[in-house]
Amino acid sequence: MRKAEREPLNRERVLTTAVTIADRDGIAAVTMRRLGAELGVEAMSLYYHLRGKDALLDGVAETLIEEVLAAVARAGGEGEWRAVLRARFLAAREVMLRHRWGPGVLNSRTTVPLGVLRYYDSIIAVMRDAGFSYRIAHRALHAFGSMPLGFVQEVFSPSADEGTDMSAVADLVPHLVAMVTSEAHDADLGWCDSQVEFEFTLDLLLDGLDRAR
Template identity: 60%
Template structure:
């Protein structure tokens, strides 16, 4: 007997489709075909494409919450820096599994409710470690989307929600060298290693962890 259609089943299929072919491949008709149902039946659970995308965003945030809970249960309660770093890296693992998710989360007009609880836990960690609410507030501004596992880039490839053609940019580097010598030299020197997972032009794992550690160091200094 075929499993009855539900919101959770539809969203699980949508995630699988986006993972396999990217967010652009996700349409109500294609999702219905993958589920083996009529497209109109999905509308009973998800009100159109925007409702589907909102549901995807909620699903990703829930997955981040589960990943963080699993990471936090893996050992004794550490210091605040280790707790936040562990949290951010757990979120990063979710983003790497779903490289379309950063662009989706950054573009939704409605914030999934789970995001508020997620950031509330970050504030609780900081306040519990002796930081004032003022510093905790500024820390949230500094963390931005890093807390959710990705960097919000001005320019990024389609996999992260942008439209920059990385190969085209690399092909233009020789022509850019004279007009933009310092930027071009930096870009040439900072080519990502093949083993360094990336979510965008300047959102590799190495860069992500460097930035997180830099921010955590700065927040500790702000305590004084």
């Protein structure tokens, strides 16, 4: 341990430690003070590598994206277009399932890492090679949303409906209440993002796009 503490402090080591803390204790535990304690340095020394909490979270998001892109690259790029995209999206999802705080962090950032843009560009390339027009590829990206990164955006969330007594509005939204009641289950990412739902939606989109082609 003492030897590890003498390792040179650099941005990569700080961010790797931040990811470890987030995996173990949640993203809220990732603070400059906590990082300093984990690395055995004064928190102020971290500002040389990251200028504050926003820069820290931006760096954590970039580190997460790098892991996603590495997983996507290992998934390969040869074969029928649906199989290629499906393998990539599911590879990204495996990363998100290892870092369940990931979707929240990515949704909170105001800038898009260049790696994300290059990844989405490669998705368009796969579709173009399969005979899709840019018009359909554009609409496909809208339909996919965050699925290429391994998770889906939520329409509702626990925080959004904490103040709503569903039983009190059951007469106004009977089908919504019935659906929520019948579909209650353990989610993998977010409030209603299970593996079954992710793959169902992905296959539905890929099949629909194939017909649109």
